[in-house]
Amino acid sequence: xxFPAESIPIFGALGAVLLAASGVGYWLHLRYAGGPSQGVxxxxxxxxxxWWLMIAVAGSAMALGNGGTIGLFGLLSFxxxxxxxxxxxxxxxxxxxxxxxxxxxxxxxxxxxxxxxxGMFAIFIPVYVFLTLPVLSALFADEQKFLQRTAExxxxxxxxxxxxxxxxxxxxxxxxxxxxREVQLVVFLVLISQVSDVLQYVWGKLFGKHKIAARLSxxxxxxxFAGGVLSATLLGGALWGFTPFPPxxxxxxxxxxxxxxFLGGLVMSAIKRDxxxxxxxxxxxxxxxxxxxxxxxxxxxxxxxxxxxxxxSLY
Amino acid sequence: MDALSRGESLIxxxxxxxxxxxxxxPFKSGIHHLVRCVPRAEVVxxxxxxxxxxxxxxxxxxxxxxCSMSFGTPLRYTEGEPKExxxxxxxxxMLELRPQ
Numbered sequence: 001x002x003f004p005a006e007s008i009p010i011f012g013a014l015g016a017v018l019l020a021a022s023g024v025g026y027w028l029h030l031r032y033a034g035g036p037s038q039g040v041x042x043x044x045x046x047x048x049x050x051w052w053l054m055i056a057v058a059g060s061a062m063a064l065g066n067g068g069t070i071g072l073f074g075l076l077s078f079x080x081x082x083x084x085x086x087x088x089x090x091x092x093x094x095x096x097x098x099x100x101x102x103x104x105x106x107x108x109x110x111x112x113x114x115x116x117x118x119g120m121f122a123i124f125i126p127v128y129v130f131l132t133l134p135v136l137s138a139l140f141a142d143e144q145k146f147l148q149r150t151a152e153x154x155x156x157x158x159x160x161x162x163x164x165x166x167x168x169x170x171x172x173x174x175x176x177x178x179x180x181r182e183v184q185l186v187v188f189l190v191l192i193s194q195v196s197d198v199l200q201y202v203w204g205k206l207f208g209k210h211k212i213a214a215r216l217s218x219x220x221x222x223x224x225f226a227g228g229v230l231s232a233t234l235l236g237g238a239l240w241g242f243t244p245f246p247p248x249x250x251x252x253x254x255x256x257x258x259x260x261x262f263l264g265g266l267v268m269s270a271i272k273r274d275x276x277x278x279x280x281x282x283x284x285x286x287x288x289x290x291x292x293x294x295x296x297x298x299x300x301x302x303x304x305x306x307x308x309x310x311x312x313s314l315y
Numbered sequence: 316m317d318a319l320s321r322g323e324s325l326i327x328x329x330x331x332x333x334x335x336x337x338x339x340x341p342f343k344s345g346i347h348h349l350v351r352c353v354p355r356a357e358v359v360x361x362x363x364x365x366x367x368x369x370x371x372x373x374x375x376x377x378x379x380x381x382c383s384m385s386f387g388t389p390l391r392y393t394e395g396e397p398k399e400x401x402x403x404x405x406x407x408x409m410l411e412l413r414p415q
Binding site: 083096 | 335365368371374376377378379380381
């Protein structure tokens with residue numbers, strides 16, 4: 001066990017917030033048991049319990065060092081891709097391509113992170129895999145909806161494997177004066193992205209009136225978006241000492257993470273709405289599937305990675 | 316039959332093979348034969364959804380997909396029930412479990 005010391009206050013603060021949330025949740029449960037809002041309260045408590053578990057898993061993975069963090073995100077990519085292709089009307093002819101994607105491409109992409117081979121990490125999926133997948137499907141000579149099937153598999157890999165692998169790839173950045181503390185970039189990104197989701201939800205529930213794209217997601221409102229993004233930006237700025245960035249830049253990064261996360265959630269909602277489902281899966285009680293929790297991170301991770309790499313990292 | 320007579324459970328696939336996922340295949344008569352010999356056995360209909368995509372016929376490796384299983388109310392074979400009637404009853408009970 002070598003839990004990074006600088007991250008202990010963050011986890012401590014998360015524990016305190018969750019402890020307070022669990023207390024409030026328990027009080028609501030006692031106060032309103034059997035009432036009309038029982039369902040909402042039960043869901044809230046299930047979400048809070050799941051947060052304890054998710055933070056415990058993230059903390060344990062970090063304690064195992066870079067390998068633990070890379071392995072955790074590799075597993076999350078696998079689970080997310082599984083949820084994605086379950087909702088995708090691929091055909092029998094795509095079986096080999098799906099096997100190749102799940103069991104070879106995803107491990108290989110994370111191996112490239114671990115091997116610190118940036119050039120291949122950046123082009124492996126968009127060049128080599130994207131050319132190989134339609135070949136594997138074409139070999140089975142089934143032309144029905146060929147372009148659609150190929151595009152859906154490619155998009156699944158793009159979101160679930162390629163984009164998400166940029167989270168542990170932060171560990172490979174060489175930020176001057178920040179060596180050995182790269183895991184804090186991962187904590188910063190995941191923390192801001194998840195807190196921004198929660199804050200948008202809370203602001204939306206409290207003050208939400210004007211819906212954004214009501215057809216896609218009834219929970220997204222202008223008030224929730226503005227309040228959530230602003231408070232996440234402030235939190236990011238306040239945490240600047242934890243990052244390699246000066247205060248204003250840390251706030252700008254948090255703003256980037258929050259806005260791109262919101263847009264990611266919107267895009268993934270459109271896919272879910274088209275498929276006629278509410279959640280991607282049932283893995284995390286109260287939250288839905290892996291992809292329901294990670295949709296915002298999938299969009300913010302590559303942007304945060306490249307912004308950090310461009311402005312702060314030595315090539 | 317020995318297992319059922321001893322009161323143990325048996326998992327039985329009445330289609331007798333893996334399907335293509337388009338429709339429920341015609342049932343083989345094995346399940347009828349079995350319950351006729353052990354009429355006190357309960358038959359619990361189960362629908363496994365999406366499993367046909369995990370490993371279609373002709374492939375030797377699986378892909379990871381989410382599947383679900385739905386369980387129905389147990390049926391019982393009534394003495395002298397014709398094969399077609401029993402298989403139809405079982406088939407209807409299974410189709411009722413199909414999601415949406």
